[in-house]
Amino acid sequence: MKKMVISFSGIVLLGIFSLTEVSAQDFYSQKVRERLDILSSNYAEGDFNSKVIFLADQLVRNLDNRFKHEPVVVTTFVNLDNMKETSGFGRLIAEDLIHELQVRGWKVFDIRLAKDIVVKPQGEFSITRDIRNIRNYYKVSSVITGTYAITTNAVIVNARVIDVKTGVVVSSGQVVFPIEEVSSLLADRTSSGATIRIKGEY
Secondary structure, eight states: OHHHHHHHHHHHHHHHHHHHHHHHHHHHHHHHHSOOOOOOOSSHHHHHHHHHHHHHHHHHHHOOGGGTTOOEEEOOOEETTBTTOEEHHHHHHHHHHHHHHHHTTOOEEOGGGOSSEEEOTTOOOGGGSOHHHHHHHHOOSEEEEEEEEEOSSEEEEEEEEEETTTOOEEEEEEEEEEHHHHHHHHHSEEOOOOOEEEOSOO
16 A cells, blocks of 8 residues: 555656646747837837847847856857948947847857957957857857848848857847838948957956
8 A cells, every 4th residue: 555655656746747847848938939029219229229129138038048147259240141241230239239138137248358369340250250269268158149131121130149069059039120220330331351369468
C-alpha cells in the first residue's frame, strides 16, 4: 500500500511539473504573439522615435532568456543592398536604439570608446568587425546589428541580436518607415572609407 501511495505521488508530481512546463511554454508563445503598437506623434521626429521604441520592444520581447542582462554591443545599421554603406539614417537608428535598450535595463557598450578597435569615420560596421576583439574587450555575449532596405515608398529595417560565439540569431525585430519621413537622412550616404584605429584607455 505504501509503495502504491509513493508511486501515485510520483505520478502526480510528474504531472504537475509537465503542466508547469507546458504552461510556461504557452505563456511565452502567447507573449510573443501579443500585439505591439507604435505610438503616434504630431511631429516627424516623434514618429521616428516611436518606431525605434517599437523596434526595441520587439528585441526585448523576443530575446532568448539566456541573454537577458548580458552585455551587448550595438553597431551601425547598413544598407541591405550594399553592406559597406550606411547613412545618417543607419547611424541614427543605432544611436536611438542604444538609448532605448539602456533605459530597459540592458548593459550596452559603446564600442567607439574602446581601445584597439577599428572604427570607421562614417560609423562602425559589424560585418567588417573582428568579433573576437569585441568579445575579448567587453566580455559581451551578443551583438545587435541591422540592415535597412529602401523601396519606392518605404524603408524596411531589420534588427538582430546575434550570439557572438555561435552566430545564432537570438532575437529579432522589424519596423517600416515611410520614405518621406527619412529621405533626408538616407541622402547622407557614406561608404566604408578609410579606417581609424582608436588606442588608449576606455
